[in-house]
Amino acid sequence: MSDPALTETGAATAPAPTGIRRRRSKRMKTLFPYLLVAPAVIYLLGITLYPGIYAVVQSFYAVKFGPWRPVGFENYANLMGDYQFWGALWNTFVIGSISLTIQCVLALTLAFYAYRDPWVQGWRIIFLIPMLFMPSAVAFIYKLAFLDARVFSDILIRLGLIDGNLSIQSSIWGSRALLILADVWQWTPFLFIIFVAALQGQDEEVEEAARLDGAKWGQIFWNISLPLMRPVIAVALILRGIDITTMFANVFIITKGGPAFGTETISYFIYRTGFKFFNFGYASAASVIMLILTIIIAQLVVKRAFRSGRA
Amino acid sequence: MASQRRRKGESLFIRYLILGTWALFCLAPVLWFLSIGLRPRTEIITPQPIYWPTFSLDAWHMIWSDWPMAKYLRNSVLAIIGSVVIDLVLAIPAAFSLARYEYRGRDDIGFYILSTRMMAPAIVAIPIFFLFRNMGLLDTVWALMLVYAAINLSIVTWIIRSYMIDIPKELEDAARTDGASDLRILWEIIIPAILPGIITAAVIAAIFAINEFLFTLLIASTPNAYTMSVALANFTGGSDGLIYNAIALVAFLAFVPVFLVVVAIQKHLSRGLTMGAVKG
Secondary structure (H helix, E strand, O other): OOOHHHHHHHHHHOOOOOHHHHHHHHHHHHHHHHHHHHHHHHHHHHHHHHHHHHHHHHOOEEOOOOOOEEOOOHHHHHHHOOHHHHHHHHHHHHHHHHHHHHHHHHHHHHHHHHOOOHHHHHHHHHHHHHHHOOHHHHHHHHHHHHHHOOHHHHHHHHOOOOOOOOOOOOOHHHHHHHHHHHHHHHHHHHHHHHHHHHHHOOOHHHHHHHHHOOOOHHHHHHHHHHHHOHHHHHHHHHHHHHHHHOOOHHHHHHHOOOOOOOOOOHHHHHHHHHHHOOOHHHHHHHHHHHHHHHHHHHHHHHHHHHHHHOO | OOOOOOOOOOOHHHHHHHHHHHHHHHHHHHHHHHHHHOOOHHHOOOOOOOOOOOOOOHHHHHHHHOOOHHHHHHHHHHHHHHHHHHHHHHHHHHHHHHHHOOOOOHHHHHHHHHHHHHOOHHHHHHHHHHHHHHOOOOOOHHHHHHHHHHHHHHHHHHHHHHHHHOOOHHHHHHHHHOOOOHHHHHHHHHHHHOHHHHHHHHHHHHHHHHHOOHHHHHHOOOHHHOOHHHHHOOOEOHHHOEOHHHHHHHHHHHHHHHHHHHHHOHHHHHHHHOOOOOOO
16 A cells, blocks of 8 residues: 555655645545545455355345345245244343343442442452353353253252252243343343443543532432433343344254244344254245344344443 | 442441352353253253252263364364454554544544444344355355454444554654554554454454354354364253253353453453443
8 A cells, every 4th residue: 555645745745746636645634534434344244245145145146055046035935924023032032131130230230349349449350250151151051050960959849948950941921031030141141241330431520529419429429420421221132232133153052042932033043944943044034034133123222222322 | 449438327247248149140051051061961851950960070071072163163173263363454444443543434434444333243143144155165264254243343443443542642742753664563563562453352252252252153154163162052962852951061161261251351351341341
């Protein structure tokens, strides 16, 4: 890449450069920032736009083992009547919103107690340990503890809370709760550390002034600190929300979508349709619908949150 | 720093009860899982769970002798380092452009880069699978490298951008009046000034790459390109089912380096995790 600034200073000091050269260097100067950002954008287009178009095209074909057979809107029509697809959307929503709510409340509570505590400052890393494991590893921890080795049941029996082993695997809500628990355990720390940082970044004098006015600490937090950190909460919840709604490893390892498709998330639905039943056209149609939902949400929610969040 | 006074309307007892309970909740499963990694296979899945197992290094010997663990490790390390290098090469100029120039469409470009973070892996999984199959890259570390780089590029760009915005403009202007070119300013002034930010971005990208599961599962269809994350799901002894002590040990094998680097960048972590939105 040639260097616009150098060319320009060269043009300015050189005795009598031609007008063409000056114009070119000026154009170069306006183009320069685009050239800097272009490689990254092209790379990302390759990995989003190309697959996006590919998925749209494929969604109009029946793609199984043989050649592609055009079917028009058949895949979409079938999807609309597919209770497993709607079920997957519903499961993603239910598991995601419950998990996100629990994580947010827990993280805020913990941050509220921790953020000005010098002792916690030093030992904060303990609270982060769960999120430093690979998600697939965490999935196995919970699979073993709750399903295969029944440690959880055993502890409850020893405490005298239940009589026999829990049958988590055969219960839809039991399985959902397990997925939620694994997610809460691993990712509440993510929200916690962000909230703590946001709270610590706030002006301590404001708190002090309110305290001198006789406000209780809980009131200060609720009325002053919390509203101030609203943009941060929005950004953190969006990032967490994205990861929850795309949850895959936990479903793949712990429940395989069962029982009775009760824990099948949309990611797992696409994976199963495409890579277990090799029904790629149908899976692509589901991908396209999800892509459209993602774009709508991104435009409505995320753009605003990140605009205000960075101020 | 923090006021150590007891705050009005709050009891220290409740504070430490809640935080202590949470610390226990975080640690207990980890310690128990560690004990799984250090016990013989016969004591894992039993009619009654065993809480005080006999110590054994069976799993440690097994992961090196029964599986190509060294290869999985090598795959992980190669794919991760390669992807982080690709990310930095692409993201540093992009972030420089987004942070230090005013031009038409800048905010839209920035948002486009950000928005790729929202794409569910499952949406693009099928086309990416076919793309790599047609390129003959299926089942190779190269494909993993390219995918990890794509997944993390938005994060890395936005983190670095956030650090670049914080550099006072005067620093740059002074150099410019001395006749330094834009690229030299980037290389000699900006990059050294935001080195902690670049390291943070690299560490976070590396962690996400270690964690990546869905793409790796699809691209690495044989152990040839398995990484630690997917290898875990394949520690099975056929009819014997999952070999949990091996799984546990490999989980900790991946955990230790992550833990160490996170301790090192702790101060920057919250800023990195929010892609620069929180200046912690």
